[in-house]
Amino acid sequence: MAINWFKYSAPTTFYGLAGKLIPWFAISSAILFVVGLYIGFAVAPADYQQGEFYRIIFIHVPSSILSMFLYLVMAGYAALGLIFNTRLSAMMATAIAPTGALFAFISLWTGALWGKPMWGAWWVWDARLTSELILLFLYLGFIALHASIDDPRRADRASALLAIVGSVNVPIIYFSVKWWNTLHQGSTIKFSGTSMHVAMQQAMFITLAACWLYAIAVVLARVRSIILERERNTTWITELPEVRS
Amino acid sequence: MMVATGMKKSSMLDLLVLVIRRDLVLAMRRRADVLTTLIFFVMVVSLFPLGVGPEMNMLRKMAAGVLWVAALLSSMLSLGRLFSADYLDGTLEQMMLAPQSLSMLVLGKMAAHWMVSGLPLVLMAPVLGLQFDMPVQALGVLIIGLLLGTPVLSMVGAIGAALTLGLRGGGVLLSLLVLPLCIPVLIFGTGAVEAVSTGLSAVSHLSLLGALLVFALVFTPWVTAQALRISME
Secondary structure, eight states, rough: OOOOGGGGHHHHHHHHHHHHHHHHHHHHHHHHHHHHHIIIIIIOOOBBBTBBBGGGGHHHHHHHHHHHHHHHHHHHHHHHHHHHOOHHHHHHHHHHHHHHHHHHHHHHHHHHHHHHHHHHSOOOOOOHHHHHHHHHHHHHHOOOOOOOOSHHHHHHHHHHHHHHHHHHHHHHHHHHHHHOOOOOOOEEEETTEOOHHHHHHHHHHHHHHHHHHHHHHHHHHHHHHHHHHHHHTHHHHHHHHHHOO | OHHHHHHHHHHHEEEEHHHHHHHHHHHHHHHHHHHHHHHHHHHHHHHOOOOOOOOOOHHHHHHHHHHHHHHHHHHHHHHTTTHHHHHHHHHHHHHHHHSHHHHHHHHHHHHIIIIIIIIIHHHHHHHHHHHTTOOOOHHHHHHHHHHHHHHHEEEEEHHHHHHHTOOTTTHHHHHHHHHHHHHHHHHHHHHHHHOOOOOOOOOHHHHHHHHHHHHHHHHHHHHHHHHHHHHHH
């Protein structure tokens, strides 16, 4: 049996699919948040060096990971849209940008909250903080360019090109900033094993999964709104029960 | 017939020279535009001592960073003009219809832009560096860094200029898009001067700047050409 892989690349079919998927992702995200934060705040022991302050990593680390990962996903969708000229890919890229920017902002904010008791300063010009800040700038540039072009087709293609140029530039920026200065603690989870307590590890992976599912749910909800807005003149939109009422 | 045979003979290099010469002639007819960028550069650099105080020790340490940031900002100012005049009078459309490679045309425009807005900054930098009492050796490295780095600013900036072509508020948007992408140039440019003033070799920083220049030279004309196609369709 031949599977039609492109069935859901049409906004018409994807709109319905996204609507069905959103509750699943949203509910499982909420459950995982509750479980992860419970383990993180009630079960996991205090750190021998950092005391209770380390607990911010259960938000900080997932949002940092997702802010970087979402940029790549966004650039990937942008490239798909540019190459195959599919409308939905560009809409997905547009829908991901605000969530990515939000995670970058949360990551910076929680980092500052952690830095004050640990380093004695809200902000330190170290490599990871600085490159996270630049990542936030890249997101904002993408959003700003998309917002300032009225023609949606040109907006999609122009911001897609910007996202691709940005993703080529991200490693260059990262290493240049890293060589410029480094003060951040090295990563604790390494491929050769970890120095973390099991409960801390569990809590972190569960909150990471929760953030991931949250991102998917929000992006799907946003892409549904974008589809409604862009296709508002088509008949299938006017026949939708939620539009008709 | 004469024209047609002439067209056939023109190689890529001739095209490049032609575009550069045309843009330079146009720039020379409007010298004020070139001068305002340069004056802006001098002014921003001169504002720093007024802002942070006249202590020579601090100024000497800051000099490279101040000059580089000022160069970055003033090259942003002139980027808006890179394609806009040709866009408004329809020349850009004709260029895109031309049988020659658009990337090559774009490269010519980038080169001309650098000669008009980047090179004057490089030539002006030693004088400003002396105002900050920079040692001669550091000054030399600063100039080499600027020579390698400012073309990258023109080339990366051209992508932004092409993407924001004809948009309202294009100038500010252009800076927002391009400045984050230019951070590596700033880091290696100032890093080279820092290395020399602490007694290390600046070769590694300058090599990285050179690598960025080569990388930009290969990719940015093509990307800019794609961006122009998106903006013009």
